[in-house]
Amino acid sequence: MTDTTPSGPDDDGARTAALRDRWREALVAARSGAPGPDPLPYADNLLARWAEPQRRYHTAAHLAAVLDHVDTLAAHADDPAAVRLAAWFHDAVYRPDRTENEERSAALAERALPEAGVPAPVTAEVARLVRLTVTHAPADGDRNGEVLCDADLAIxxxxxxxxxxxxxxxxxxxxxxxxxxxxxxxxxxxxxxxxxxxxxxxxxxxxxxxxxxxxxxxxxxxxxxxxxxxxx
Structure with a gap:
């Protein structure tokens, strides 16, 4: 499982750099080689959301852990790139005093991913997966949903x-x-x-x-x- 030892500034910087690389890889894979805008501004926007002060568990450390678990389970997924993008968005909007976080996170994906060059079917799948984290109850045979939900609950x-x-x-x-x-x-x-x-x-x-x-x-x-x- 993921190490929970408190991190220092150097660790945080290394994690941010690694996450930016992982975002680029997932976005490029989702584009299937098609050209698109620079991925990094999108990564930085998402990482700023994951660093908001109201977060204690739902932080970039959680994002990294979920991505690690997705990597472990990736062979089970039908579309690992879509699952990885869904991991990035699944708690991108997070306010513990509100109940619509998953819906707002999915809506953010629906706005950002087409602009970032992601095809409409992949965008729709990412948004569907994000909404699935409301219940963590994928239907039988929903292999992408099974991977995302298991990765999120692995903690x-x-x-x-x-x-x-x-x-x-x-x-x-x-x-x-x-x-x-x-x-x-x-x-x-x-x-x-x-x-x-x-x-x-x-x-x-x-x-x-x-x-x-x-x-x-x-x-x-x-x-x-x-x-x-x-x-x-």
């Missing part, structure tokens, strides 16, 4: 330190929510996830991530229940 299968950092960062993003209300809402999300017949859809996700993810979710739910009981 659930992190080691104890990584998962703990993720849970703490999510809490920070919702710092405006009182503790009791956050625990109630977070517990509902965890229970909903645990009630799913499966969290992951790709063969790799099912084999490598599913058991640990369920253990992590159960542990966090138990901790939330203990915290609530201690205040009653």
């Amino acid at each position: 659930l299968a992190g080691g104890p330190q990584e998962y703990g950092a993720y849970a703490a960062q999510v809490r920070e993003e919702y710092g405006f929510v009182p503790d009791a209300a956050f625990r109630e809402g977070r517990a509902a999300v965890l229970r909903q996830l645990l009630e799913l017949p499966r969290l992951f859809r790709t063969p790799h996700g099912v084999a490598e991530w599913e058991p640990r993810a369920r253990q992590n979710l159960t542990t966090e739910l138990d901790l939330l229940s203990s915290a609530r009981a201690s205040e009653e």
